[in-house]
Amino acid sequence: MDPVPPEAAISVRNVYKRHSKNAPYVLKGINLTVERNTIYGLLGASGCGKTTLLSCLVGRHLIDFGQIRVFIQNKKQLGHMPQQVALYTEFSIGEVVRYFGYLYEMTAQDIDKTYRALSKLLSLPEDGKVLCGELSGGQQRRVSLAITLLHNPDLLILDEPTAGTDPVLSSTIWNHLLGLTAQGKTVIVTTHYIEEARQADVIGLMREGVLLEESEPQSLLLRYSCSSLEEAFLYLCFRHSKEKAESKGNEDPPLTVQCSPVLHSPLVSNEYISWSRFKAQLLKQFIWIKRNLLVMSYVVFLPLICMYVFNCAVGLFPSPLRLALINEETNGHPPVSCSQSVDTGCNLTGPMSCRYMQKIEKIGKVELVQFNNMAEAREAVGHGKLWGTMQFTPNFTQSFLNRYEMGRDTEPLDIYHSNVYLSLDMTDFITSFYLQGLMYDSFRQFYGDFLEACGNHRNVSHSPPLRFETPVFGSFTASYSEFTAPAVICLIQFFLPLLFTTSAIIQDKLRGITERNLVSGVTVLEVTLSTILVQYLMLIIQTLVVEYIQYVLYDHPFHGDPWITFLLVYLQGICGTMFGILICFITKQEQLAGFGIMAASIPIMTLSGLIWPVQAQPDYLRYFSQMLPITCSIDAVRGLTIRGYPFSHPMVYMGFVSSICWSFVLVLWSYIQVKRNDGAP
Numbered sequence: 159m160d161p162v163p164p165e166a167a168i169s170v171r172n173v174y175k176r177h178s179k180n181a182p183y184v185l186k187g188i189n190l191t192v193e194r195n196t197i198y199g200l201l202g203a204s205g206c207g208k209t210t211l212l213s214c215l216v217g218r219h220l221i222d223f224g225q226i227r228v229f230i231q232n233k234k235q236l237g238h239m240p241q242q243v244a245l246y247t248e249f250s251i252g253e254v255v256r257y258f259g260y261l262y263e264m265t266a267q268d269i270d271k272t273y274r275a276l277s278k279l280l281s282l283p284e285d286g287k288v289l290c291g292e293l294s295g296g297q298q299r300r301v302s303l304a305i306t307l308l309h310n311p312d313l314l315i316l317d318e319p320t321a322g323t324d325p326v327l328s329s330t331i332w333n334h335l336l337g338l339t340a341q342g343k344t345v346i347v348t349t350h351y352i353e354e355a356r357q358a359d360v361i362g363l364m365r366e367g368v369l370l371e372e373s374e375p376q377s378l379l380l381r382y383s384c385s386s387l388e389e390a391f392l393y394l395c396f397r398h399s400k401e402k403a404e405s406k407g408n409e410d411p412p413l414t415v416q417c418s419p420v421l422h423s424p425l426v427s428n429e430y431i432s433w434s435r436f437k438a439q440l441l442k443q444f445i446w447i448k449r450n451l452l453v454m455s456y457v458v459f460l461p462l463i464c465m466y467v468f469n470c471a472v473g474l475f476p477s478p479l480r481l482a483l484i485n486e487e488t489n490g491h492p493p494v495s496c497s498q499s500v501d502t503g504c505n506l507t508g509p510m511s512c513r514y515m516q517k518i519e520k521i522g523k524v525e526l527v528q529f530n531n532m533a534e535a536r537e538a539v540g541h542g543k544l545w546g547t548m549q550f551t552p553n554f555t556q557s558f559l560n561r562y563e564m565g566r567d568t569e570p571l572d573i574y575h576s577n578v579y580l581s582l583d584m585t586d587f588i589t590s591f592y593l594q595g596l597m598y599d600s601f602r603q604f605y606g607d608f609l610e611a612c613g614n615h616r617n618v619s620h621s622p623p624l625r626f627e628t629p630v631f632g633s634f635t636a637s638y639s640e641f642t643a644p645a646v647i648c649l650i651q652f653f654l655p656l657l658f659t660t661s662a663i664i665q666d667k668l669r670g671i672t673e674r675n676l677v678s679g680v681t682v683l684e685v686t687l688s689t690i691l692v693q694y695l696m697l698i699i700q701t702l703v704v705e706y707i708q709y710v711l712y713d714h715p716f717h718g719d720p721w722i723t724f725l726l727v728y729l730q731g732i733c734g735t736m737f738g739i740l741i742c743f744i745t746k747q748e749q750l751a752g753f754g755i756m757a758a759s760i761p762i763m764t765l766s767g768l769i770w771p772v773q774a775q776p777d778y779l780r781y782f783s784q785m786l787p788i789t790c791s792i793d794a795v796r797g798l799t800i801r802g803y804p805f806s807h808p809m810v811y812m813g814f815v816s817s818i819c820w821s822f823v824l825v826l827w828s829y830i831q832v833k834r835n836d837g838a839p
């Protein structure tokens with residue numbers, strides 16, 4: 159073994175640290191020295207700042223004042239065991255070990271060999287097939303320790319490695335640590351079990367961000383004439399309280415410290431990406447997918463369910479649509495039967511009202527319910543049994559034929575009698591819109607057929623007084639579902655990846671895995687890129703699923719270029735993913751992320767033209783709506799699919815411009831947020 163140079167492994171001088179600008183200092187002038195090849199036991203009550211100090215040593219947090227020197231320069235020489243077990247509970251022990259081994263650029267053979275040795279030491283299953291989530295708390299802690307030791311690091315920083323272990327195992331761990339120092343390793347270990355720290359070469363006693371004493375355990379006992387470390391610690395705490403009261407509690411760093419140059423741990427990462435770590439990240443993502451097939455199946459089934467629900471609930475034709483019919487032509491004395499009437503050809507004998515009614519029945523969407531008079535009909539409508547009334551005057555046929563003969567010279571009385579009078583319940587305007595469309599359409603067909611059969615010698619319009627020709631785009635009766643179909647696609651494409659991304663990243667944060675990864679050298683760029691890559695692969699499936707459902711299964715109009723449409727819809731997913739990543743970078747609380755998604759979804763759903771056209775909004779709001787991530791894209795998908803616009807149409811390319819700009823803004827915002835988070839997601 160190489161001779162170990164005598165200088166200190168770690169030296170901490172006058173270190174001050176607070177977690178935010180106006181918060182109190184958590185570390186208040188810490189001075190600490192760790193010699194090489196020793197175990198340094200860092201002791202102190204909960205909340206005294208041990209973890210904060212360790213996170214500054216490993217380069218995860220920047221200090222505000224002071225200096226930190228660490229003898230290693232490379233994260234691969236560091237083994238850090240965080241306080242949380244930080245394991246992927248859905249992975250087997252073997253998989254989790256492989257993942258961290260790859261992060262340290264170990265080969266599969268080395269990983270397996272080392273794990274076999276460590277499993278004996280730590281009493282872990284040798285084949286490593288058990289899922290981490292099925293292990294007890296103590297076993298999970300041992301796996302966490304095995305991962306820390308896996309790559310044979312020179313410096314071990316262990317945050318409470320013996321918490322939750324039994325005395326036998328705890329003694330095994332300490333013996334192993336002692337063995338490691340004999341092999342030239344340096345160990346810093348925190349523990350709440352003060353007495354076990356007797357085995358350390360040096361202990362540091364911390365309280366309220368201050369290092370009260372740093373000494374060999376035996377010297378400490380002798381110096382304060384105590385029989386146990388606990389007794390010595392209590393004595394030092396008492397002395398510290400007294401000194402603090404005398405110093406009137408000024409705990410800000412002195413000016414000399416504030417003016418000295420700050421020296422951070424050399425382990426603060428400036429690296430952006432390493433191929434081997436990126437590979438490990440990808441491997442992790444794919445193991446996650448393998449282990450979470452049920453969740454992954456949502457990539458197919460969740461859009462399927464959402465689209466099914468939307469297509470069943472939104473935009474379909476309301477039914478039954480029942481209209482009260484008051485046909486004064488056939489209700490007269492004596493009543494006239496409609497059975498003689500023929501609805502085709504140039505037949506001028508039967509009542510024309512019957513011919514029109516037959517057309518309505520043939521179209522089949524409106525049910526006509528006969529009433530004798532208007533009063534009864536209105537009463538039935540008032541009770542909500544019918545959607546409105548339709549009335550023919552007693553002279554309908556004669557006036558209708560006069561109108562046909564006279565064209566523009568028709569007498570006003572004939573115009574009056576040849577009209578069909580509709581009175582609708584407008585409280586449910588969507589239904590009444592449909593109804594109006596249907597009635598116009600059926601009248602147009604009825605009159606068009608008649609003119610075709612009998613000749614349009616006066617060149618009269620097909621549908622007096624309004625003339626509805628074949629629509630420029632869309633159809634008479636499917637307008638609302640046509641309106642919502644492109645919006646639903648964009649909305650689902652945007653929100654599902656957002657939810658997936660947010661839940662995956664937040665879960666890692668909550669379990670402490672993100673922190674462990676960062677200490678292991680994983681960079682935010684690697685995490686982000688691997689998440690994006692896997693998410694983008696899944697998005698291909700999702701895009702195909704939503705488009706298939708919408709345009710093949712439900713047969714919504716599609717006249718555009720399928721490739722451009724695919725790309726545009728896919729881009730929505732990218733925007734959603736980027737948005738999810740940003741939300742995770744802003745918060746690590748699941749609840750806050752949930753609020754963030756809610757806060758985004760309500761304006762996006764109401765203002766983006768899903769429910770109602772953006773054109774109906776007041777000007778100031780319309781500009782805002784246009785700037786939301788999916789508004790322009792919805793218009794673009796609408797233009798592409800219903801109107802068959804090419805890419806060069808402003809409506810289409812603005813959808814691309816908007817999605818690309820949003821993705822760019824979200825990436826930039828995430829980058830700024832990461833900088834504000836001390837380089838952590």
Ligand SMILES: Nc1ncnc2c1ncn2[C@@H]1O[C@H](COP(=O)(O)OP(=O)(O)OP(=O)(O)O)[C@@H](O)[C@H]1O
Binds near residue numbers: 177203205207210241
């Ligand atoms: N990210 C953070 N933001 C704000 N305050 C924090 C943060 N992390 C820790 N603190 C605060 O810093 C203080 C020290 O916390 P730290 O976790 O370092 O203590 P500890 O000695 O490791 O405690 P324990 O033994 O219970 O883990 C605590 O008051 C804690 O609330």
